[in-house]
Amino acid sequence: MSKCFVLAPDSFKESMTAVQACHAMQSGIQKVIPDAEFIHAPMADGGEGTVDALVAARNGRKVAVEVSGPLVGQKIQTYFGLIENDQTAVIEMALANGIHLIEKSQRNPLFTSTFGTGEMISAALDLGVSKIIIGLGGSVTNDAGAGMAQALGASFLNDHGQPVAVGGGQLNQVTQIDLSELDSRLKQTAIMIASDVNNPLCGENGASHVFAPQKGASPEMVEMLDQNLKHFAALVESTLKIDQQNVAGAGAAGGLGFGLMAFADATIRSGVEIVIEETQLADKIAQADYVLTGEGGIDFQTKFGKTPFGVAQLAKRFNTPVIALAGYVGEGIEELYDEGFTAIFGIVDGACDLQTALKNGEKNLERSCENIARLIL
Numbered sequence: 340m341s342k343c344f345v346l347a348p349d350s351f352k353e354s355m356t357a358v359q360a361c362h363a364m365q366s367g368i369q370k371v372i373p374d375a376e377f378i379h380a381p382m383a384d385g386g387e388g389t390v391d392a393l394v395a396a397r398n399g400r401k402v403a404v405e406v407s408g409p410l411v412g413q414k415i416q417t418y419f420g421l422i423e424n425d426q427t428a429v430i431e432m433a434l435a436n437g438i439h440l441i442e443k444s445q446r447n448p449l450f451t452s453t454f455g456t457g458e459m460i461s462a463a464l465d466l467g468v469s470k471i472i473i474g475l476g477g478s479v480t481n482d483a484g485a486g487m488a489q490a491l492g493a494s495f496l497n498d499h500g501q502p503v504a505v506g507g508g509q510l511n512q513v514t515q516i517d518l519s520e521l522d523s524r525l526k527q528t529a530i531m532i533a534s535d536v537n538n539p540l541c542g543e544n545g546a547s548h549v550f551a552p553q554k555g556a557s558p559e560m561v562e563m564l565d566q567n568l569k570h571f572a573a574l575v576e577s578t579l580k581i582d583q584q585n586v587a588g589a590g591a592a593g594g595l596g597f598g599l600m601a602f603a604d605a606t607i608r609s610g611v612e613i614v615i616e617e618t619q620l621a622d623k624i625a626q627a628d629y630v631l632t633g634e635g636g637i638d639f640q641t642k643f644g645k646t647p648f649g650v651a652q653l654a655k656r657f658n659t660p661v662i663a664l665a666g667y668v669g670e671g672i673e674e675l676y677d678e679g680f681t682a683i684f685g686i687v688d689g690a691c692d693l694q695t696a697l698k699n700g701e702k703n704l705e706r707s708c709e710n711i712a713r714l715i716l
Contacts (some may be wrong), residue, residue, distance in 0.1 A: 345627040349634035351645035354700030357381030357619040367708030380463025385533035385610020386476020390420040396618035397422040406455035428463035433477030446555030448481035449508025475592035481507035484598015492520040510567035533610035536600040538590035546590035611649035633664035639671025701711030
């Protein structure tokens with residue numbers, strides 16, 4: 340009787356997409372077990388690859404759009420996904436306002452904005468969707484979602500009743516919030532945030548202190564940004580009677596989690612849980628003899644909502660062996676073996692520099708899966 344493998348990796352960042360990883364896994368196993376059955380389930384956790392994973396799993400389609408990039412005046416050719424007979428849109432904020440879209444020297448969270456993400460939401464609403472899933476990983480912004488809300492009709496005004504420019508550095512100038520022109524279609528649309536972090540909006544564990552330095556913020560800018568977020572959250576609370584700043588995930592994507600909850604009545608969930616649900620992974624694992632998962636790195640942080648952990652937790656319910664593969668294997672993985680992981684393998688072949696490892700990712704993953712298949716056979 341042929342063996343059935345469910346292949347459920349995340350992307351291996353800067354090396355291969357989750358779809359490419361599935362094909363590499365299958366190629367390696369088939370060299371040893373040619374009659375094996377394969378179910379591809381490319382995964383994501385709300386960050387890079389979320390749209391591609393859900394479109395592939397649900398036979399959806401991509402919609403091309405032009406929206407504003409992270410910087411004022413920048414235009415981005417990008418896309419979002421449609422699944423469930425075009426009734427659900429899947430948006431990655433990073434495809435409009437991601438850190439990869441501007442050079443390191445230009446990154447400045449005082450000025451970067453989520454305006455383009457709001458434009459993608461508007462484009463999805465134009466298509467009549469009833470539900471929107473928004474992945475929040477990989478941002479270069481710190482504006483609490485103010486830009487997103489402005490793109491959807493919200494106005495943020497200063498003491499003189501003048502609109503305040505977008506960007507996290509100007510939030511302290513906002514003294515009035517006007518939602519009279521906010522897109523009314525948001526009220527008829529279920530909006531679900533897919534996040535792989537649980538940081539609050541403000542404070543030492545908040546958006547500015549934890550994430551802004553990698554987005555170009557100096558220590559002085561971090562303090563300014565955090566104070567601006569506190570000011571903005573207090574204004575939202577006093578004006579709208581909404582207090583979301585301490586909700587887990589409010590600080591995701593520079594506070595876009597907060598903005599979506601405050602202005603679009605969004606709900607927030609673990610990104611990998613949403614993807615597992617939307618891809619109907621449980622039904623696929625129920626048929627499997629083995630599950631293979633993985634991503635660029637696996638270490639002690641994996642258990643905090645990363646894709647391989649979510650996959651392993653689900654497979655544990657079926658008592659199905661889970662084999663994880665990663666570009667690097669770090670400290671603390673012994674904790675994972677009680678959480679559903681059967682074995683964890685690094686795929687890099689010998690000592691090499693990072694660029695070589697990234698370039699050879701597919702080949703290394705294929706070879707590793709061939710060796711795993713030899714062990715299984």
